[in-house]
Amino acid sequence: MNDITKTIRAMWEENASLQDIRAYLLQFHPYEIAAAIAELPEELRDELYGVFTSKEIAEIVAYVEPEQAADFLEDVANRQVAGVIKEMSADDATDILEHFEDDKRQAVINLLDRETRDDIETLAAYEENEAGSIMSTEFIAIESGKDVKDLMREIVRQAPEADTINTIFVVDAHGHLLGTLDLKKVIVARSPRTVDEIMNPNFRAKNVRDDIEDVIKTIRDYDIDALPLLEDGVLKGIITGDDAMDTFVEEAEEDYARLGGLTESEELFESTFSSVKKRLPWLLALLVMNVFVTFMIIAFDFLFTVGSLTVLAFFQPVILNMAGNSGTQTLAITIQKITKDTLESKGDIAKHLGREAAHGLTLGIAFGLLAFAFSALFLTLDHNPQSFRIAFVVAFSLVVSLTVANFAGAFIPVLFTKLKIDPATASGPFITTVIDIVSLLIYFALATALLYSA
Amino acid sequence: MNDITKTIRAMWEENASLQDIRAYLLQFHPYEIAAAIAELPEELRDELYGVFTSKEIAEIVAYVEPEQAADFLEDVANRQVAGVIKEMSADDATDILEHFEDDKRQAVINLLDRETRDDIETLAAYEENEAGSIMSTEFIAIESGKDVKDLMREIVRQAPEADTINTIFVVDAHGHLLGTLDLKKVIVARSPRTVDEIMNPNFRAKNVRDDIEDVIKTIRDYDIDALPLLEDGVLKGIITGDDAMDTFVEEAEEDYARLGGLTESEELFESTFSSVKKRLPWLLALLVMNVFVTFMIIAFDFLFTVGSLTVLAFFQPVILNMAGNSGTQTLAITIQKITKDTLESKGDIAKHLGREAAHGLTLGIAFGLLAFAFSALFLTLDHNPQSFRIAFVVAFSLVVSLTVANFAGAFIPVLFTKLKIDPATASGPFITTVIDIVSLLIYFALATALLYSA
Numbered sequence: 001m002n003d004i005t006k007t008i009r010a011m012w013e014e015n016a017s018l019q020d021i022r023a024y025l026l027q028f029h030p031y032e033i034a035a036a037i038a039e040l041p042e043e044l045r046d047e048l049y050g051v052f053t054s055k056e057i058a059e060i061v062a063y064v065e066p067e068q069a070a071d072f073l074e075d076v077a078n079r080q081v082a083g084v085i086k087e088m089s090a091d092d093a094t095d096i097l098e099h100f101e102d103d104k105r106q107a108v109i110n111l112l113d114r115e116t117r118d119d120i121e122t123l124a125a126y127e128e129n130e131a132g133s134i135m136s137t138e139f140i141a142i143e144s145g146k147d148v149k150d151l152m153r154e155i156v157r158q159a160p161e162a163d164t165i166n167t168i169f170v171v172d173a174h175g176h177l178l179g180t181l182d183l184k185k186v187i188v189a190r191s192p193r194t195v196d197e198i199m200n201p202n203f204r205a206k207n208v209r210d211d212i213e214d215v216i217k218t219i220r221d222y223d224i225d226a227l228p229l230l231e232d233g234v235l236k237g238i239i240t241g242d243d244a245m246d247t248f249v250e251e252a253e254e255d256y257a258r259l260g261g262l263t264e265s266e267e268l269f270e271s272t273f274s275s276v277k278k279r280l281p282w283l284l285a286l287l288v289m290n291v292f293v294t295f296m297i298i299a300f301d302f303l304f305t306v307g308s309l310t311v312l313a314f315f316q317p318v319i320l321n322m323a324g325n326s327g328t329q330t331l332a333i334t335i336q337k338i339t340k341d342t343l344e345s346k347g348d349i350a351k352h353l354g355r356e357a358a359h360g361l362t363l364g365i366a367f368g369l370l371a372f373a374f375s376a377l378f379l380t381l382d383h384n385p386q387s388f389r390i391a392f393v394v395a396f397s398l399v400v401s402l403t404v405a406n407f408a409g410a411f412i413p414v415l416f417t418k419l420k421i422d423p424a425t426a427s428g429p430f431i432t433t434v435i436d437i438v439s440l441l442i443y444f445a446l447a448t449a450l451l452y453s454a
Numbered sequence: 455m456n457d458i459t460k461t462i463r464a465m466w467e468e469n470a471s472l473q474d475i476r477a478y479l480l481q482f483h484p485y486e487i488a489a490a491i492a493e494l495p496e497e498l499r500d501e502l503y504g505v506f507t508s509k510e511i512a513e514i515v516a517y518v519e520p521e522q523a524a525d526f527l528e529d530v531a532n533r534q535v536a537g538v539i540k541e542m543s544a545d546d547a548t549d550i551l552e553h554f555e556d557d558k559r560q561a562v563i564n565l566l567d568r569e570t571r572d573d574i575e576t577l578a579a580y581e582e583n584e585a586g587s588i589m590s591t592e593f594i595a596i597e598s599g600k601d602v603k604d605l606m607r608e609i610v611r612q613a614p615e616a617d618t619i620n621t622i623f624v625v626d627a628h629g630h631l632l633g634t635l636d637l638k639k640v641i642v643a644r645s646p647r648t649v650d651e652i653m654n655p656n657f658r659a660k661n662v663r664d665d666i667e668d669v670i671k672t673i674r675d676y677d678i679d680a681l682p683l684l685e686d687g688v689l690k691g692i693i694t695g696d697d698a699m700d701t702f703v704e705e706a707e708e709d710y711a712r713l714g715g716l717t718e719s720e721e722l723f724e725s726t727f728s729s730v731k732k733r734l735p736w737l738l739a740l741l742v743m744n745v746f747v748t749f750m751i752i753a754f755d756f757l758f759t760v761g762s763l764t765v766l767a768f769f770q771p772v773i774l775n776m777a778g779n780s781g782t783q784t785l786a787i788t789i790q791k792i793t794k795d796t797l798e799s800k801g802d803i804a805k806h807l808g809r810e811a812a813h814g815l816t817l818g819i820a821f822g823l824l825a826f827a828f829s830a831l832f833l834t835l836d837h838n839p840q841s842f843r844i845a846f847v848v849a850f851s852l853v854v855s856l857t858v859a860n861f862a863g864a865f866i867p868v869l870f871t872k873l874k875i876d877p878a879t880a881s882g883p884f885i886t887t888v889i890d891i892v893s894l895l896i897y898f899a900l901a902t903a904l905l906y907s908a
Binding site for chain 2: 029031063152155159160166183187204223242248249255257260275279282283291298315318320324328333336359366370
């Protein structure tokens with residue numbers, strides 16, 4: 001519990017007025033207020049909302065994730081929520097509304113003024129993966145032909161509301177985008193001069209329906225401050241570098257969670273039940289796959305009936321773990337390459353698969369030699385009659401398993417991408433189990449062929 | 455190979471002049487030029503540098519990673535490299551210089567003018583984890599007492615060089631920071647008015663020696679455009695939101711790579727040898743640990759001599775995989791929490807460890823029941839004389855292993871952090887192997903106690 005929360009609790013227990021608590025809180029930065037409020041008992045939190053203005057609440061919830069913001073506002077009267085929503089930018093408001101229950105969302109939307117409602121409904125109409133769904137409509141636009149003096153006046157007027165003032169957009173009478181203006185250039189420009197003279201007509205723009213990932217990649221690659229989104233050439237909204245970064249970080253966190261075998265990233269203050277729920281799907285899928293592994297081992301149980309071959313069980317974890325780990329390394333690298341869009345052409349993909357198989361073979365030979373030396377030594381000391389043959393099976397299984405593992409770690413996520421499945425779904429534990437099955441098959445088949453008949 | 459690269463190669467083969475190739479390239483955005491150049495043969499690339507101006511090269515290399523930029527400039531004459539360095543911001547230049555061989559670096563630095571050299575040496579003097587090492591010294595500062603009109607003039611003069619114009623810093627005659635100015639406020643302010651009247655004296659600032667991670671967290675939490683870095687109250691530099699984000703993304707990519715068992719993130723165009731080198735350390739460490747696992751299984755080999763107990767080997771992978779996966783899930787979550795600085799107080803840590811052990815126990819009981827039902831059924835059908843006892847050992851091992859695995863996945867990274875070791879070092883494969891060892895011990899010990907004596 002942080003110090004601000006402690007002080008408020010103490011004030012509350014001493015029956016301080018809500019107005020006093022509000023005054024105390026307002027000394028702090030909205031981020032600190034949000035963090036303190038998150039740890040207050042719900043009862044006190046709900047009472048506090050009554051004494052904050054809608055604008056203050058809007059500022060505070062801007063510093064928490066939309067999911068938590070929706071949680072904060074759940075028990076607040078719909079009329080006040082509508083007031084808060086009106087104070088927020090349309091994209092943030094849409095994010096929060098999406099996390100409300102259907103009833104609550106509709107009730108709040110009905111209480112909004114026409115303009116705010118239209119803005120929100122426009123954004124909500126885009127598909128989740130379309131750039132339009134995360135765009136901001138608060139940008140500064142100026143009509144072609146105006147003088148830089150008019151422009152400065154326009155910037156002064158619109159600055160308080162605008163999401164960015166670093167880029168200004170020049171449009172024609174119908175809203176078609178003609179060029180972009182860098183604020184730095186505007187500032188050094190002297191009147192009389194039209195905005196058309198100093199604008200950049202070779203701007204980069206995307207369509208509102210373009211894929212978000214594609215748009216974010218453009219913003220990151222070209223280091224763009226604010227990318228315009230068009231529909232039939234008409235400027236509809238912008239995506240700022242900040243927003244692009246936030247979305248990029250969210251995606252990266254999801255990939256990370258999936259590599260760890262989670263369905264999605266866990267929030268900071270999540271209940272045990274909801275955490276377990278997120279972890280369960282993969283674990284259940286793995287249990288089923290592992291039952292399959294068990295049956296496969298059972299199918300080869302005749303191997304273990306031969307006295308000198310029970311040692312095969314000892315080397316089994318080495319092969320499974322080495323192949324699983326090496327495959328996971330390849331998986332991590334492949335997903336990073338896919339995220340960075342470097343595996344698009346067929347040539348690149350073929351090169352990547354070849355490279356990874358080569359890595360697997362190289363590593364397999366290195367570890368195979370080590371494993372041969374170690375197991376031959378151990379088996380000879382143990383007076384096993386088939387020491388060199390068994391050592392060869394172990395070593396050769398490592399070579400084949402590592403090659404296959406690295407190929408699978410590279411191929412499966414690429415295949416998933418082609419099938420339009422998020423490649424991060426091929427999470428670490430999943431691919432490890434697939435590799436387990438293949439490696440065991442190789443190991444036991446080799447043992448049967450080279451040892452059992454002997 | 456992209457289209458621009460193809461065209462250049464074709465021009466090159468048709469003996470087009472380097473000037474023509476340059477003119478063709480300069481139509482494109484520096485990002486596109488950088489991407490095209492990366493795929494050219496080194497010979498042609500080196501020749502091309504001769505026809506670009508230092509400023510053009512500086513713009514191009516600004517769009518690639520410092521490591522690759524250093525690689526690009528490796529064969530360029532030192533005098534030209536010095537020219538390029540002079541055109542870059544001091545922090546980017548320092549990053550690139552750090553990737554040169556010692557000889558080359560010193561030679562280039564000796565060719566720089568005094569001012570550029572001083573700037574670079576100041577930055578290079580900070581430790582790698584200190585905020586000063588990534589700060590920018592190109593900010594706009596104005597002296598206290600000036601009028602907003604002077605300020606606008608100052609902004610116009612310094613804008614082309616400055617890293618950000620959204621935040622302007624007000625300092626006294628000795629360079630002490632007195633307040634920050636939001637450009638939006640400056641634009642709407644009317645003269646006569648001093649900068650002191652409109653500045654924000656309650657700004658957030660950090661020390662040049664503060665830890666980078668700490669500084670980035672502040673920038674992200676408070677959504678700061680440019681955070682001032684001070685030394686004894688004197689403004690030394692700034693860290694922009696963009697730079698903070700870039701660093702944050704780099705760290706996240708490293709954590710991701712480590713969870714996948716890589717020592718560091720791989721570059722896009724990396725040689726097989728260098729890739730294998732990055733993957734080898736973990737795999738070698740794991741091989742050694744796995745040899746240890748093998749010996750442990752051998753230590754319990756008396757169990758397998760009992761006919762009805764050979765089935766123990768069949769269930770071994772289920773227990774190892776479930777515990778390993780669940781532990782990796784916990785590891786991923788714990789590292790995310792550490793990265794977000796939510797595990798700082800002892801209370802938070804104790805709560806986290808307790809929660810994770812509880813998750814493990816919950817999941818363990820759920821999967822234990824499933825495993826019991828499945829294995830009891832299978833063993834009974836197989837006419838195993840000890841079916842229920844064995845099923846109990848399997849189930850109970852799952853309960854204990856999952857609890858221990860989740861506790862370890864939460865505890866080890868926290869312990870590493872306390873010992874000042876990067877917690878991401880407790881990578882997925884490492885923790886999986888630790889959990890393997892513990893789970894096997896539990897499984898075999900239980901089997902020995904409950905089955906072998908029977």
